[in-house]
Amino acid sequence: xxxxxxxxxxxxxxxxxxxxxxxxxxxxxxxxxxxxxxxxxxxxxxxxxxxxxxxxxxxxxxxxxxxxxxxxxxxxxxxxxxxxxxxxxxxxxxxxxxxxxxxxxxxxxxxxxxxxxxxxxxxxxxxxxxxxxxxxxxxxxxxxxxxxxxxxxxxxxxxxxxxxxxxxxxxxxxxxxxxxxxxxxxxxxxxxxxxxxxxxxxx
Numbered sequence: 001x002x003x004x005x006x007x008x009x010x011x012x013x014x015x016x017x018x019x020x021x022x023x024x025x026x027x028x029x030x031x032x033x034x035x036x037x038x039x040x041x042x043x044x045x046x047x048x049x050x051x052x053x054x055x056x057x058x059x060x061x062x063x064x065x066x067x068x069x070x071x072x073x074x075x076x077x078x079x080x081x082x083x084x085x086x087x088x089x090x091x092x093x094x095x096x097x098x099x100x101x102x103x104x105x106x107x108x109x110x111x112x113x114x115x116x117x118x119x120x121x122x123x124x125x126x127x128x129x130x131x132x133x134x135x136x137x138x139x140x141x142x143x144x145x146x147x148x149x150x151x152x153x154x155x156x157x158x159x160x161x162x163x164x165x166x167x168x169x170x171x172x173x174x175x176x177x178x179x180x181x182x183x184x185x186x187x188x189x190x191x192x193x194x195x196x197x198x199x200x201x202x203x
Contacts (some may be wrong), residue, residue, distance in 0.1 A: 003128055004135055012121060014139055016079060016174040017116050022143035023040070023170035025109065026151045030167065030170065031102070033160035039095045040178060052099045055189075056106020064111060069119035075179035076179040078112030083171025091166035108171070113140065 002009045031049050036040040041049075069075075085108050089101035116136065124132045155163035 001194075004132055008184070009089065009123060009181070010132065012177060013075065013116050013120055014136065016075065016077045016177050017136065018139050018143050019142045019170045019177070020079060020082060020109075020112060020175045022147035023151065024086065024147075024167040025144050026148050026163075027105075027166070029120065029148060029151050029155060030086075030160070030164055033163060034089070034092075034098060035095075037155070041095060045095065049099055049102060051113060052143050053106045056103035057106075058106075059103070059109050060107040060110025061114070063107070063115040070122060072119065072178070072182060075115045076110065076120065076175050076182065078108050079113055079171050080169075080175035082107075082112055082177060083168045084106035086164050086168035086171060090161045092190040112174075116140075127131055153171050 004014060027050075030045060031053070035046040035049055039045070082105060085101055085104035089098055089105060092098035092101055117133075120132055121129060121135055151163050152168060154166055
């Protein structure tokens with residue numbers, strides 16, 4: 001933890017991951033509350049929404065696999081697109097418009113999470129790589145159970161659309177943090193904060 005916190009680039013990635021992982025990756029809550037509470041759908045329609053989102057997830061995975069290298073700018077783009085997708089979903093006037101928004105969210109979520117994985121592995125020296133990746137997994141998987149009661153409470157008291165609004169805010173907050181990191185040179189090819197002789201992160 002001291003190593004990661006002493007690396008501003010890794011710290012920025014981990015905080016971005018915490019924001020989206022905690023408040024944005026609660027898809028079962030988002031989809032179920034919107035399907036039942038807003039569109040009055042049955043179990044079959046709820047299952048269809050989950051399958052439609054999987055289309056976006058698979059598409060995001062295939063797009064990530066086709067990229068030659070991971071770039072910090074892509075991390076910012078993925079976070080921003082996630083925020084836009086959640087906003088679009090929150091404002092969706094119909095079931096099928098909401099389904100389209102889920103495809104966008106799926107692509108954005110996979111783009112963001114895969115890019116955090118690649119950037120952290122490529123910018124960390126081998127001696128620390130396993131421990132840094134363990135920290136990433138802890139934040140990615142441990143944040144969601146923390147945010148789930150908050151998202152559920154929001155959906156219960158203010159409605160499912162507001163719960164999606166919280167997810168959108170997490171994406172935009174992560175994107176703004178990423179932009180701040182880029183402005184400070186943490187994601188650029190000339191950053192001096194990378195380990196000596198290690199791979200460089202590029203915009």
